[in-house]
Amino acid sequence: MDDRVLPAQNRGMDPAALLLSLLVAASTLHPAGDVAAAPAAAWDSLRKDDLEQDLALLASPALEGRDSPSPGLLKAAEHIAARLQAAGLRPVKPEGGYLQYFERILPAPVEKQCSLAVSGGTTADPPPAFELGRDFVPVWRTSGSASGELVLLAFGIDSKNESYDDVTGDLRGRIVVIVEGEPHHKKRFEGPEVTAEADLYAKLGVLAEAGVAGVLVTRRIPAEGGAALSFRHTWAFWNGGSPVDPPPVPLPVLEITPAAATALTGEDVLARAAAVDASAKAPKPIVTGRTVEMSAATSDQGVNIPNVVALLDGSDADLAGEYLVLGAHFDHVGVDPRGRIGYGADDNASGTAALLEIAEALALARPRRSILVCAFSAEEDGLVGSNSFCRYPPVPVTQMVAMLNMDMIGRGEVKEVAVLGVNQNPGFEKLLKTAQKLRPTGVKEVVTGQGLELFARSDHYSFHQVGVPVLFFFEGLPIDKNADYHTWRDTLEEIDLDKVLATSRLVFNTAWLLANADERPPAPGR
Numbered sequence: 001m002d003d004r005v006l007p008a009q010n011r012g013m014d015p016a017a018l019l020l021s022l023l024v025a026a027s028t029l030h031p032a033g034d035v036a037a038a039p040a041a042a043w044d045s046l047r048k049d050d051l052e053q054d055l056a057l058l059a060s061p062a063l064e065g066r067d068s069p070s071p072g073l074l075k076a077a078e079h080i081a082a083r084l085q086a087a088g089l090r091p092v093k094p095e096g097g098y099l100q101y102f103e104r105i106l107p108a109p110v111e112k113q114c115s116l117a118v119s120g121g122t123t124a125d126p127p128p129a130f131e132l133g134r135d136f137v138p139v140w141r142t143s144g145s146a147s148g149e150l151v152l153l154a155f156g157i158d159s160k161n162e163s164y165d166d167v168t169g170d171l172r173g174r175i176v177v178i179v180e181g182e183p184h185h186k187k188r189f190e191g192p193e194v195t196a197e198a199d200l201y202a203k204l205g206v207l208a209e210a211g212v213a214g215v216l217v218t219r220r221i222p223a224e225g226g227a228a229l230s231f232r233h234t235w236a237f238w239n240g241g242s243p244v245d246p247p248p249v250p251l252p253v254l255e256i257t258p259a260a261a262t263a264l265t266g267e268d269v270l271a272r273a274a275a276v277d278a279s280a281k282a283p284k285p286i287v288t289g290r291t292v293e294m295s296a297a298t299s300d301q302g303v304n305i306p307n308v309v310a311l312l313d314g315s316d317a318d319l320a321g322e323y324l325v326l327g328a329h330f331d332h333v334g335v336d337p338r339g340r341i342g343y344g345a346d347d348n349a350s351g352t353a354a355l356l357e358i359a360e361a362l363a364l365a366r367p368r369r370s371i372l373v374c375a376f377s378a379e380e381d382g383l384v385g386s387n388s389f390c391r392y393p394p395v396p397v398t399q400m401v402a403m404l405n406m407d408m409i410g411r412g413e414v415k416e417v418a419v420l421g422v423n424q425n426p427g428f429e430k431l432l433k434t435a436q437k438l439r440p441t442g443v444k445e446v447v448t449g450q451g452l453e454l455f456a457r458s459d460h461y462s463f464h465q466v467g468v469p470v471l472f473f474f475e476g477l478p479i480d481k482n483a484d485y486h487t488w489r490d491t492l493e494e495i496d497l498d499k500v501l502a503t504s505r506l507v508f509n510t511a512w513l514l515a516n517a518d519e520r521p522p523a524p525g526r
Helices: 015-026 040-044 048-058 071-086 200-209 258-265 269-279 345-365 384-391 428-438 452-457 460-465 497-516
Strands: 099-109 115-120 136-138 144-152 175-179 214-218 253-256 286-296 298-312 323-329 370-376 400-406 416-420 445-447 470-474
Touching: 040 345, 048 071, 048 345, 048 497, 071 099, 071 298, 071 345, 071 370, 099 384, 115 258, 144 214, 144 258, 175 200, 175 258, 175 269, 200 214, 214 258, 214 286, 253 258, 253 286, 258 269, 258 286, 298 345, 298 384, 323 345, 323 384, 323 460, 323 497, 345 370, 345 400, 345 497, 370 384, 384 460, 400 460, 400 497, 416 452, 416 497, 428 445, 428 497, 452 460, 452 470, 460 470, 470 497
Parallel strands: 144 175, 175 214, 214 253, 323 370, 323 400, 400 470, 416 445
Antiparallel strands: 099 298, 115 286, 136 253, 144 286, 298 370, 416 470
16 A cells, blocks of 8 residues: 555554554544544533523524524524533634624614604603613504504404404594504414414504504513514515515504503503403503604614624644534524514524534534534525625635535434435535444434425525535425424424434534545535
């Protein structure tokens, strides 16, 4: 054999000693490849309970579906950054943080045309001052200004199907306060589906017909830590549908906090809603005797949205300038106008939880190449976050040896994983077989060469387009097997943690091989 492939200390040895040396060395390597398995401590750190904790936070009601952008998305980004920092990863640039922002053009409040004030009745002297962004925000697709007497309703629902109507009395020229959603009652409204009457824009249509001058709506805070207020830049739509702008409303409509609702009306608005939950009886309107002046306006503007990016420096000085990218998107679709949350437990809290667990294990193992760990946002909006990353990469794209993407890895057959990208990178077929043998993962069947219709639908595709070899780890094919995909039923209770752990182990082995091999894989199609 050519002794240039041998370590320097083996060159010039007598044949017997050389054979003995090679046998000893081989005992530390897996027979399926020339990269030894990762240290046991790193492998053992891949734990199901850690995955469960991250999943529980990311898919919690408090994060309200992690829309891009939203307070829930930012809270998720901060959690991801804190986990990566605790694992020992650092920001890519010393002067930068873990959150790297990009801009989208989205509807946003027009500050100078949004206002809220109250006077009269028994309000305090001076009356409370309400601040945009703290106490109120406009509702998208509503605009105008109004002044009128304030009336407290309940939910703003008139439903013959549910024998419920709280839109009563003379409301012409008045400004009304309502609660989003619908009553939670075991015999009325409550069930597997939220009724169409709960849709905010349906309510606004009913109220407009009743002649109201303006509407103030407050949300029920979904859980401790949930946002009491936020401008909804977009609304969720579900599998089988398509994004459709809500109808324009010829009224000014503001979302207000529960505290602002109480200050305006003198009533505990959420307690009133809870009483309706218990009785299912529509309460009579409360005429407050107060006058409200309000205005609302939105326009398309630049809005900043974060990706989360962290770096694990390679341990080999010769290879540390090359980067393996590990990625998963952490956003989902947010909330729909009925108040239904797209929890996104599978899509893609599952992949994000695995990303954090794998990053932590790699930090313990210290591979030769550097690792870029990327949690992308706005994937659900057309791979916007990963596209931005690839347009303005923190390291040259030419120094990225490969990208491994995890998206939806928590449902389906526990011992099966679909991996896309082998058609575009044929050498990865052998890589995956080696990864399977490096250490037992729990995955018995790796499906490759299928699902080509999904290849352009997740963040790895942004890297493929700039010439980086990619693999996309997915739960199983076809996607239609997951009936809860892109619905409000994608909840934590449906996640198979054993499957998430098995896929995490397979991705870890694959990453370990790529990050330690002497040679980098060829570009796609070569």
